[in-house]
Amino acid sequence: MTQEHLIRPPHELVQQWVSLACENEGYETWQDLATEAARWGADQELDACCEWLKGTAHVGIDFELINARRPKPLSLKKVAYDALDTYIYGNPDPKDKERTYNAIRRALESLPD
Numbered sequence: 001m002t003q004e005h006l007i008r009p010p011h012e013l014v015q016q017w018v019s020l021a022c023e024n025e026g027y028e029t030w031q032d033l034a035t036e037a038a039r040w041g042a043d044q045e046l047d048a049c050c051e052w053l054k055g056t057a058h059v060g061i062d063f064e065l066i067n068a069r070r071p072k073p074l075s076l077k078k079v080a081y082d083a084l085d086t087y088i089y090g091n092p093d094p095k096d097k098e099r100t101y102n103a104i105r106r107a108l109e110s111l112p113d
Helices: 011-023 027-053 061-069 076-089 094-110
Strands: none
Touching: 011 027, 027 061, 076 094
16 A cells, blocks of 8 residues: 655646646756756645744744755855955866856946946
């Protein structure tokens, strides 16, 4: 006897994903579909865990869990500072030099003239 998994995407959402994948054939499209489905499932699990944690004695632990598992991306300013520090003080990997350069360039381009 198998137990049905509790996290199951709605039929409409699955239809939407499959429809998009069929419109744009190719491996990358199917990879994107799998990634989107995995993210959706992970978000459902995180929401369920946070809901469960709300019943614990530690107030705000659900927000701590969300911040730990879904951190906000670094600001462009922070990325550029980190890249500059790596470039000046560190020894950036030759493969990483382009990423470092691009991070600093994007930050400079975002500044008003």
